[in-house]
Amino acid sequence: MALGTTRRKRTTPDSVHSADPLPALEQTAHLRLWRPTLGAILGHYWWLILLVTAATTAVGVALGLAHLQTYTSTAQLMVGRAGLQQQAVPGYVQASKDLAQAYGRVIISDEVVDPVAKKVGLDRDTARARLSGTPIPNSPVVEIRATGSSAASARALAGATLVEMRDYARKQADTAGAAEKALSDYRDIVRRATRIQGNIDQVKGDLAVARGAAADRLRNRLNRLQVQLEGVSLEKTTVGSVYSSAKARGDDATALQILRSASPGVSDRSSWVQRLGFAGFAGGLIVSLALATALARRRWTRHWHH
Numbered sequence: 001m002a003l004g005t006t007r008r009k010r011t012t013p014d015s016v017h018s019a020d021p022l023p024a025l026e027q028t029a030h031l032r033l034w035r036p037t038l039g040a041i042l043g044h045y046w047w048l049i050l051l052v053t054a055a056t057t058a059v060g061v062a063l064g065l066a067h068l069q070t071y072t073s074t075a076q077l078m079v080g081r082a083g084l085q086q087q088a089v090p091g092y093v094q095a096s097k098d099l100a101q102a103y104g105r106v107i108i109s110d111e112v113v114d115p116v117a118k119k120v121g122l123d124r125d126t127a128r129a130r131l132s133g134t135p136i137p138n139s140p141v142v143e144i145r146a147t148g149s150s151a152a153s154a155r156a157l158a159g160a161t162l163v164e165m166r167d168y169a170r171k172q173a174d175t176a177g178a179a180e181k182a183l184s185d186y187r188d189i190v191r192r193a194t195r196i197q198g199n200i201d202q203v204k205g206d207l208a209v210a211r212g213a214a215a216d217r218l219r220n221r222l223n224r225l226q227v228q229l230e231g232v233s234l235e236k237t238t239v240g241s242v243y244s245s246a247k248a249r250g251d252d253a254t255a256l257q258i259l260r261s262a263s264p265g266v267s268d269r270s271s272w273v274q275r276l277g278f279a280g281f282a283g284g285l286i287v288s289l290a291l292a293t294a295l296a297r298r299r300w301t302r303h304w305h306h
Helices: 022-033 038-066 092-106 110-120 124-129 151-171 178-207 212-249 269-305
Strands: 071-079 131-135 141-148 256-260
Touching: 038 269, 071 092, 071 151, 092 131, 092 141, 092 151, 092 212, 110 124, 110 151, 110 212, 124 131, 141 151, 151 256, 178 212
Parallel strands: none
Antiparallel strands: 071 141, 071 256, 131 141
């Protein structure tokens, strides 16, 4: 070999990989130990979970604030007299409780809804849809609940219904006597129910052969008749209870006393904000956890294969 020339050192695979393998082994061991468990996901992606959950909660609260408000007003009536003398009559309290159940149903009958709707300037169907009557369990108290687009409209509807129900009870206990008046009213209601049922049967027969626009008109009339029959049936049940109570306990059992006047209308905005805000929080938490889990698994898989 000539002088002055440098002999090139022959490389081997061992010399190429002669670097200390300890750091690579430590990284592999670290990746073996780090798995996408819930604790690891929360530790690495807490910021993502917090960001998504906060955003969806804010959206839910915003939707709750933007929701069209509905106001609710309530009032209460008590069946019978509050005096100790009446309360001491055997069976008086139970009769009042039974009658409260019937009065709770008659609140949405035509006999009450029609004059109430005229007083507050609503049509019958709208007024009925915004009214409900609920007997308080194990008591002679009936609660009237009215809704409206404003606090004033809800309170006006509840107040008008309160007065109309009291007048309705007075009509059942007029000078002719509650029992006699209730019996006469019951017979009239039965005749009305029979007439309405006859109209329903006739419309059903005509509907069986009608087509097109004529069939649509008959269906609409049938729906109206069925609503009327339902209201008349409620009246019949109530008047029957009035008759039974008056016959057994006297006219005082059928009276209605105003226990609580119509309350100011209360908005449902707060409840909507709470419900939609919680829905946004729960939905955001689920979505963010799913996204963080997917990212963690992808990160672990990529590092493991490399």
